[in-house]
Amino acid sequence: MQLSTDSEVIVRATAGVVAAHADEITALFYRRMFEAHPELLNVFNRAHQVQGDQPKALAASVVAFAVHLIDPDAPDFSPVMRRIAHRHVSLGISARQYTIVGRYLLAAVDDVLGDAITPAVHAAWDEVYWLFGCSLIAEEARLYADAGTDPDHPWRPHRVVDRVEEARDVISLILEPVDGRRAPHRIGQYVAVAVDLPDGTRQPRQYTISSSTPEAALRVTVKRVRGADGAPDGQVSTWLHENAHVGTVLDVSQPAGDLLLDDSDDALVLISAGIGITPVAAMVGDLARRRPERSVRLFHVDREPETHALVSDVRAHAQRLNDVRTLTWYTEGAAEGPAVRSGRMDLAGIDLPSTARVFLCGPLPFMQAIRSALTARGIAPERIEYEVFGPDLWARQPKSGAA
Numbered sequence: 001m002q003l004s005t006d007s008e009v010i011v012r013a014t015a016g017v018v019a020a021h022a023d024e025i026t027a028l029f030y031r032r033m034f035e036a037h038p039e040l041l042n043v044f045n046r047a048h049q050v051q052g053d054q055p056k057a058l059a060a061s062v063v064a065f066a067v068h069l070i071d072p073d074a075p076d077f078s079p080v081m082r083r084i085a086h087r088h089v090s091l092g093i094s095a096r097q098y099t100i101v102g103r104y105l106l107a108a109v110d111d112v113l114g115d116a117i118t119p120a121v122h123a124a125w126d127e128v129y130w131l132f133g134c135s136l137i138a139e140e141a142r143l144y145a146d147a148g149t150d151p152d153h154p155w156r157p158h159r160v161v162d163r164v165e166e167a168r169d170v171i172s173l174i175l176e177p178v179d180g181r182r183a184p185h186r187i188g189q190y191v192a193v194a195v196d197l198p199d200g201t202r203q204p205r206q207y208t209i210s211s212s213t214p215e216a217a218l219r220v221t222v223k224r225v226r227g228a229d230g231a232p233d234g235q236v237s238t239w240l241h242e243n244a245h246v247g248t249v250l251d252v253s254q255p256a257g258d259l260l261l262d263d264s265d266d267a268l269v270l271i272s273a274g275i276g277i278t279p280v281a282a283m284v285g286d287l288a289r290r291r292p293e294r295s296v297r298l299f300h301v302d303r304e305p306e307t308h309a310l311v312s313d314v315r316a317h318a319q320r321l322n323d324v325r326t327l328t329w330y331t332e333g334a335a336e337g338p339a340v341r342s343g344r345m346d347l348a349g350i351d352l353p354s355t356a357r358v359f360l361c362g363p364l365p366f367m368q369a370i371r372s373a374l375t376a377r378g379i380a381p382e383r384i385e386y387e388v389f390g391p392d393l394w395a396r397q398p399k400s401g402a403a
């Protein structure tokens with residue numbers, strides 16, 4: 001993927017000014033686009049629009065993409081694009097929508113930068129956008145085709161066939177497709193669930209598939225998000241907790257996500273916090289079934305035992321592993337038992353092989369803190385995998401490989 005020579009010179013000269021105004025450009029672009037196309041509000045998480053995270057994430061992605069185009073030493077950007085494409089297919093994004101986004105984004109660049117935008121500069125950034133868009137459209141078309149999804153009808157009705165109260169404010173929903181054709185998923189993937197809210201809006205949210213067998217019915221484990229520090233309650237999680245019962249039909253996306261267990265013999269360290277336990281539960285079950293000989297360390301932190309979801313699942317799977325070490329921290333609960341500690345997770349003094357492959361799942365600040373602790377311990381950044389749910393403001397920085 002290459003920019004034309006003329007555009008490359010222009011993008012090199014203007015990338016700084018575009019990056020400096022990126023937030024302003026995307027705020028204007030989103031406002032105008034949603035005014036003209038309110039139907040697109042249903043595609044994106046409204047809470048992230050309100051907080052401004054989504055515009056910032058989009059701006060950061062396009063600018064990072066442009067920088068990678070003009071930097072001959074830039075590392076491969078395709079992992080970032082692949083991850084975005086997975087997110088997009090789970091939201092049912094279509095090729096047509098790139099035309100709408102492109103039109104409003106480029107118009108906002110013109111308006112914010114004013115006189116600095118000559119026709120040549122406009123054309124160069126148009127080229128950047130379409131290289132970005134075409135690459136994602138191609139990857140997304142492949143993902144839709146592989147799953148047999150019609151991109152014009154990306155949502156499949158699923159019926160709730162069971163509901164399990166897992167922990168305080170955490171439920172699991174077992175979902176079967178209404179047409180009876182299960183879509184196999186890969187361990188570590190997620191689906192989006194879209195619900196029609198009482199205010200007439202429709203909202204999707206992504207939930208990790210916590211079932212540990214690819215052919216099994218989908219299980220999603222949902223924590224009810226309670227508003228705190230001025231933030232409102234989670235709209236979709238609250239709706240699901242109050243309204244999703246056996247028999248309820250929900251719109252579910254195809255499984256997506258590329259954060260998967262590798263098949264090497266390397267030791268695995270699975271680190272989770274709170275509801276971040278969902279992919280870990282799936283992974284441990286998968287390991288118990290297919291790779292019980294692999295060395296696994298399971299570190300989890302939760303507020304207290306009452307909030308600790310899927311714990312019996314994880315324990316039962318872990319018992320079937322040949323070489324496993326489990327440690328749990330409770331930040332608010334008493335530490336009872338040899339493998340339980342109180343306070344926040346602290347990996348000091350815990351043996352960690354430097355060749356281990358690490359998966360982090362949980363709140364972003366938690367993952368940032370643990371990742372720093374791990375790299376300080378000598379674990380190479382590229383051996384640490386994580387996925388940020390919501391706008392990926394902590395996207396991999398291609399230059400340093402650091403997050």
Ligand SMILES: NC(=O)C1=CN([C@@H]2O[C@H](COP(=O)(O)OP(=O)(O)OC[C@H]3O[C@@H](n4cnc5c(N)ncnc54)[C@H](OP(=O)(O)O)[C@@H]3O)[C@@H](O)[C@H]2O)C=CC1
Nearest residue numbers: 273274275276301302303331344361362363365366369389
């Ligand atoms: N694949 C994945 O990675 C998944 C990620 N998630 C993400 O998990 C998050 C929600 O988790 P939730 O259950 O609400 O988390 P909680 O806020 O309940 O936190 C869970 C535990 O993590 C600890 N913790 C939180 N922040 C830090 C930090 N900066 N440093 C050290 N410890 C910390 C908390 O300690 P304390 O009480 O001291 O704050 C608590 O014990 C969401 O952001 C969600 O998107 C969810 C599912 C899958």
